[in-house]
Each structure stands twice: as structure tokens, then as C-alpha cells.
Amino acid sequence: MKKTTYIFVFIISVMNIYSQKSSLAKGDKEYGQYAYVDAIKTYERVFERGFKSPEMLEKLANSYYFKADLPNAAKWYGELYAANPNLTSENFYRYAQSLKAIKDYEKADQMMAKFTQMNANDRRGKLAGDQKDYLALIKKNSGRYIIENLGINTEYSDFGSSFFGDKIVFTSGKTNGRIHERICPWTGEAYTNLYMANKSADGTLSAVETVSSTINSKYNESTAVFTKDGETVYFTRNNFLEKKGKDRDGSILLKIYRAKFKKGVWSDVTELPFNSDSYNVAHPALSPDEKYLYFASDMPGTLGQSDIFKVAINFDGSFGSPENLGDVINTEGRETFPFVSDDNELYFSSDGHPGLGGLDVFVCKIEKDKWYKKVLNVGETLNSSKDDFGFLINSGTKLGYFTSNRDGGAGKDDIYKFKEVKKIQYPCDQSLAGKVTDKATGVSLAGSKVSLSDSEYKMLKVVIADKDGKFDFGVIGCNAKYHIRTEKEEYITTEVPVAIPDESGSTFVPLLLEKAIKEMKVGDDLAKVLELKTILFDLDKSYIRPDAALELAKVFDVMQQNPNMKVDIRSHTDSRNSADYNRKLSDRRAKSTMNWLIKNGIDKSRLTAKGYGESQLLNKCSDGVKCSEAEHQVNRRSEFIIVKQ
Incomplete structure (x- = not known):
């Protein structure tokens, strides 16, 4: 009798196993044909009979995932994870997404971390790593x-x-x-x-x-x-x-x-x-x-x-x-x-x-x-x-x-x-680039060293200009002030401030460098070569003011570096006042300028000086012509013409 019972139980077990395998085969066929509704019914019936395997649980979870029933997908990915914690990377990702559907963000982030560990180059993982505070970022644009x-x-x-x-x-x-x-x-x-x-x-x-x-x-x-x-x-x-x-x-x-x-x-x-x-x-x-x-x-x-x-x-x-x-x-x-x-x-x-x-x-x-x-x-x-x-x-x-x-x-x-009811707020995204050129010739200055500092002069980045003189600091902060310092052998080091707006875009800064030793020839005006500010005199006066002395010091420096150079100083006025008065005033100013240079060490034999009054106007502003103060200012000038190099 016992033997008969054992045989009966064995036959029932074999029949159950065969039935389960048959049902699984049916479910796998439905799954393979994307008939997810039918596949879910088959797999869940098999699960209720007490049979489960990682392969079946994966397909059941995937079936819910593919038909966008993420709460149920989360349930079955959870069963799969409990049965086999070593999920494939894609199943870790799907599990994370499904957990979000039931707002279990903490566990979703844990599963996403496992996915990222297995797929270091996957952009989904990189984005998750770059935006660990993604919920806070989403909240900023919520409620719109x-x-x-x-x-x-x-x-x-x-x-x-x-x-x-x-x-x-x-x-x-x-x-x-x-x-x-x-x-x-x-x-x-x-x-x-x-x-x-x-x-x-x-x-x-x-x-x-x-x-x-x-x-x-x-x-x-x-x-x-x-x-x-x-x-x-x-x-x-x-x-x-x-x-x-x-x-x-x-x-x-x-x-x-x-x-x-x-x-x-x-x-x-x-x-x-x-x-x-x-x-x-x-x-x-x-x-x-x-x-x-x-x-x-x-x-x-x-x-x-x-x-x-x-x-x-x-x-x-x-x-x-x-x-x-x-x-x-x-x-x-x-x-x-x-x-x-x-x-x-x-x-x-x-x-x-x-x-x-x-x-x-x-x-x-x-x-x-x-x-x-x-x-x-x-x-x-x-x-x-x-x-x-x-x-x-x-x-x-x-x-x-x-x-x-x-x-x-x-x-x-x-x-x-x-x-x-409210436009989305795009984050400000600014880039900073530019080009370094010779101020006089416009030639690109490859190899220039360009440094970026913040408003407190803390060094942020140093780049070298490429063969076209171009440089690029990449992405920088918005609504901020920076300083760009440019260095190049044989050129004067310059530093310029840059203000970046509070809006997305790109800022391009052209940088113009002057040669430290400028090329000069007979006939050149040192006032133009050195870009001197206007040599100013008080009204009806000819003595050298402190601000004028700063500009004359540049002429003095050049003449010291070029001991054979001779300069003719020419002073000009505008047309206001009489021609004779203007000639005499300008002559006194030219002589005063020459005397300042002699007093500071330039030999008298290297200098000549003459006033031309209003005889060499640069614009229309002659007697009787109505002109603005700015137009008259153009004619009030001092020239330092090189007569020997």
C-alpha cells in the first residue's frame, strides 16, 4: 500500500512539473511575440502554483515594464532581486524606474547606483551621477x-x-x-x-x-x-x-x-x-x-x-x-x-x-x-x-x-x-573665448599666454592661444566679473576686465597687444606711436602740468633708449582767439615742452621746437565756423616728429 502511495505521489509530481513546463513554454512563446497581456496571465498562474525561477520572474517583470505598468513591474523586479541579487544592468535600470513609479526614490537611487557601477560609460548613469540632486532640480521648475x-x-x-x-x-x-x-x-x-x-x-x-x-x-x-x-x-x-x-x-x-x-x-x-x-x-x-x-x-x-x-x-x-x-x-x-x-x-x-x-x-x-x-x-x-x-x-x-x-x-x-502659467527657467550657460592680435598690424599672435582670474584676482585658468591667436576658457559663471591677462614675448603685458551677463550665450573678447619696442622711422609722430594722451595746458598758460609730465615721460624714455634720435616738437591750437595770439601761445608751449625734456636729461642738440598756432587745422573749424568743443579739441595737439633715427 505504501509503495502504491509513493508511486501515485510521484506521478502527480511529474504531472505538475510537466504542466508547469508546458505553461512556461506557453508564456515564453507569448512573451516572445510581445503578447505581454497573455504572458503576464500565464506567468502569474505558474507563480501561484509555487513555481518560480529567475528567468520567469525577469520575463514577468519585463512584461509589466514593457506595457508601462510600472507599479506591478516594481513588485516583480523586487521578487527577481530577492531571488537573484545579481541582476543584469538593464534590469537594475528598469527596477530603478519602476521604483520611482511608486515614489520609492531612495531605493530607486540605490538600484541606479548599481546600474552605474556596471555601466560607467552609459549616459543614463552619467546623467544620474551629474544630477544627484535631480529631485531638487525638478522642483525648481515645478508648479508651472x-x-x-x-x-x-x-x-x-x-x-x-x-x-x-x-x-x-x-x-x-x-x-x-x-x-x-x-x-x-x-x-x-x-x-x-x-x-x-x-x-x-x-x-x-x-x-x-x-x-x-x-x-x-x-x-x-x-x-x-x-x-x-x-x-x-x-x-x-x-x-x-x-x-x-x-x-x-x-x-x-x-x-x-x-x-x-x-x-x-x-x-x-x-x-x-x-x-x-x-x-x-x-x-x-x-x-x-x-x-x-x-x-x-x-x-x-x-x-x-x-x-x-x-x-x-x-x-x-x-x-x-x-x-x-x-x-x-x-x-x-x-x-x-x-x-x-x-x-x-x-x-x-x-x-x-x-x-x-x-x-x-x-x-x-x-x-x-x-x-x-x-x-x-x-x-x-x-x-x-x-x-x-x-x-x-x-x-x-x-x-x-x-x-x-x-x-x-x-x-x-x-x-x-x-x-x-510660468515659463521654464533655463540655467545660465556662458562661455568665454577670444583672439589675440598685434594692435598695429592685426596679425594673430599664436602662443600668447592668456590667464583668467576672478573678481578677487584668484587665478582660475591659463590657456595658450592657438595658431590663429584664438583661445577658449570654455564654460564660465554668469553675472560675474573676470580679469584676462595676456602675455607675449616682445609685447607689453595687458590686463582687461570682462563682465559676463546674467543670461545664456557666449562672450568673445578681442585682445590687442602692443610691442614693447615699437618700430619707428623718420617722419613718425611719437604722439601717435606711443598713443599719448593730449598734452594739456591751463587756459592761456604754457607751463607743464603734472598730467602732461606723465605723457612727456614716455617721450623722454624713448629718446633715452634711442640716443641718436632727434625730435621736432610742434604745438598747435584751435582757431579761437587771433591767429597771432595763437601762434605766440603755441610757440611758448612748444618751447616749454622742449625745456622740460632738456631739464630731465635730453641734450638740447637733439630737440627743436616751434608753435604753429591755428595754421594747420585738422578739420573745418576755422574762424567763423561753428564747432563743438570736441571738434576744437582735435586741433589742440602736440606733435613729436622724428627727424633723425
Whole structure:
């Protein structure tokens, strides 16, 4: 009897093991076909029977993650982590993102640290390391939106809105009441279609109806964008039409199509030439001038799971080559749902940049059609711990729409309207560069030593000018004062102050150096060579003032260094007063100047002096001509002409 019992128990155990293996095989097949809804049901049934393995737990957690149910993903990644703490780096990342969805930011940061340790070169890890205070940074731009759930949302997924005249076009997975409704195995909902609704002045929507049947097919359509004239639409559609267009794994992919509005109907539906049956191309957006189409894709050249690209739309309607927006925008994660505002700001959603959980909406300024600088999280309350995407705004009214699967919605994804009440505050980003040249000739001075000090003269950086005389200090502080010191052999060392404004941009400083020993020849005026300030005399006087003596000391120094040099001193006045008076006054001043140089050590034989009064005016200001004081000042001058070198 005991033997019979043992045999019976053994048979039951074998049957259970076989049943579990059979169920796992079924779940793995569903998982491999992206039928995550069915895979979840199968894996959870197996788990309830007491069977679990790291492989099954990983697929169960991933299934929830891929269908954007992050709270449940966090639960199953937690089970996986408990069963096997040695997760793959990507699962550490997904676990961190899922923990954010339940606002367990402390543990999420711990998992993110493990991810970063395993992926030192991954941009997601670098961004997390650079922005350890990301929650504080997000808080700075939070509270800028007044948000309201729209009344058009259903119990299904409603997402991806766009402007179409006085209407809004959006995507929905709601059923149409058909008995044999086609169900998408990924989402468990009906295949999505495009709908449109009337838009009132306050942004509320009403009178929902389907978009043209020539655009909507029996499979998925979503995320449309219309040209401003309403005659062209770009939209996303999967490539399963007539059971064609699967990739090598049998997966259904996404493509962007274009249609034209002719004679009241949408026609000429064609796919764009850079689509492929090997990768996804989706979620189109147009630049304000409609010269570029932005989109999300995992095409070759993608940095992560999906990137934002742009492509030029040529005048004849053809397209250029798609261009990846680069690693300022794109990470190894997901960047998707681009939108470009009339203010030339690129909005997109990402789970690669530090955020609150799931997809967050980010913004970045577009400069010169291609330069993208800093990426900012747009903050709460628009972003949440769940997925937030599909941002759309009218830059004039500040009214817009976005999609979220946050708690409290009507369905899986809901469209929300918002009012932006405060502009985002971009951090000030300034750079400082310049060029060193010879002041007299304009020749670039390669090899010049250029030093940067702060307002307290604390040395910050030293660079050497390149072959073109250019130097670059890189990024510096805004709203600050600096000092730039420039040194070059055979040139006079100079130091100039620089004030940096409190706004993003770049500051360029041209630096002009004078030779320490200047080239001089017969006929040159030392006043010009040495850039002397005007030799001033008191009214009707000819004695040398202290300020004039400072300038004359420069002439004295040059004559001492050049012992064979002879100089003719010439003094001039303006036209006011009589010509005879001016001649005599200027002559006394010339002689006084000469005597000062003789008194200080210059031999009398090397100097001559003469006054010319008003006889050599440099402008129109002769007797009877009305001139300003500045114009008269031009004529009051002293010259020191080299007559022998």
C-alpha cells in the first residue's frame, strides 16, 4: 500500500512539473511575440502554483515594464532581486524606474547606483551621477502648469494629440462596438485609431468623431501631425497591412505615412522613404517653418532603445537623410514623442534623463536649427511618477495637452489639458573665448599666454592661444566679473576686465597687444606711436602740468633708449582767439615742452621746437565756423616728429 502511495505521489509530481513546463513554454512563446497581456496571465498562474525561477520572474517583470505598468513591474523586479541579487544592468535600470513609479526614490537611487557601477560609460548613469540632486532640480521648475483631465477620455488608452485647425486630433484604443473587435496582444485593447474633436477657446474638447477611413485601417494608427495649411498629414501606422512587413523575428513595426487632402478627402497615403521593415519610425512632429520632420526611431545609428531624429523636407516634397539629434538629447534609454513649439523649443519624453518615474517630459532649446544645449525636466505637476508624454502647446495662448497614465485617470492613458502659467527657467550657460592680435598690424599672435582670474584676482585658468591667436576658457559663471591677462614675448603685458551677463550665450573678447619696442622711422609722430594722451595746458598758460609730465615721460624714455634720435616738437591750437595770439601761445608751449625734456636729461642738440598756432587745422573749424568743443579739441595737439633715427 505504501509503495502504491509513493508511486501515485510521484506521478502527480511529474504531472505538475510537466504542466508547469508546458505553461512556461506557453508564456515564453507569448512573451516572445510581445503578447505581454497573455504572458503576464500565464506567468502569474505558474507563480501561484509555487513555481518560480529567475528567468520567469525577469520575463514577468519585463512584461509589466514593457506595457508601462510600472507599479506591478516594481513588485516583480523586487521578487527577481530577492531571488537573484545579481541582476543584469538593464534590469537594475528598469527596477530603478519602476521604483520611482511608486515614489520609492531612495531605493530607486540605490538600484541606479548599481546600474552605474556596471555601466560607467552609459549616459543614463552619467546623467544620474551629474544630477544627484535631480529631485531638487525638478522642483525648481515645478508648479508651472494648471492641469485638468479632459472629458473625452475613455476607459481605454487615449493619447498623442495634435493641432488641426480649430480641432484636436488624438489617438484612442477604444472599441467601436463591433462584435468581433480586433484586440492588440501587446496592450489587450482594440487597435488604435485617429479621432478628432472640436476645440473651444479654453481648450476643452467636444464632438469626437473618427478621422477619415482612408487614414484609419484595421490595425494601429496613432500620433498625427498636420501642416498649417491643413493639406498634409504625417501619421504613425504599423506595417502589418495585408500581413506584410514583419521583421525577421515576426514583430510588427511602426512606420510614418503621409497623406494629402484633395477635394475634401484624404488621399495619396504613402509611407516615407526612410521607413524600414527592420526598425521602427514613429511619432512625427514638424518644425515651426515645416522644413524639418522630427520623429522617434530605433534605426541604425540609434544610441539607445529609441532616439529622436530629424530629417529635412525638401521643396519638392522629397526628404534628406535622417539625422540623429545626438547625445545631448538621446540616451541609451527611450526618447520619444517629439514636439517643436513656435518658440523653437524641442519637447520630448524620456526615461533616460533623470526624472520622477517612467517617461517624463523634457524640453531643450533649438539653436541654429541643430545646436541643442541643456535638457530640462519640465517639472511637476505635468510630470508624475508614471508615464507622461505627448506634450503639445500653443505658444500664443499657453494652452496645451499631454498624455499620462497617472492615478485618477479614466483609462490606461488619458489626455490632459494644461495652462502654462510660468515659463521654464533655463540655467545660465556662458562661455568665454577670444583672439589675440598685434594692435598695429592685426596679425594673430599664436602662443600668447592668456590667464583668467576672478573678481578677487584668484587665478582660475591659463590657456595658450592657438595658431590663429584664438583661445577658449570654455564654460564660465554668469553675472560675474573676470580679469584676462595676456602675455607675449616682445609685447607689453595687458590686463582687461570682462563682465559676463546674467543670461545664456557666449562672450568673445578681442585682445590687442602692443610691442614693447615699437618700430619707428623718420617722419613718425611719437604722439601717435606711443598713443599719448593730449598734452594739456591751463587756459592761456604754457607751463607743464603734472598730467602732461606723465605723457612727456614716455617721450623722454624713448629718446633715452634711442640716443641718436632727434625730435621736432610742434604745438598747435584751435582757431579761437587771433591767429597771432595763437601762434605766440603755441610757440611758448612748444618751447616749454622742449625745456622740460632738456631739464630731465635730453641734450638740447637733439630737440627743436616751434608753435604753429591755428595754421594747420585738422578739420573745418576755422574762424567763423561753428564747432563743438570736441571738434576744437582735435586741433589742440602736440606733435613729436622724428627727424633723425
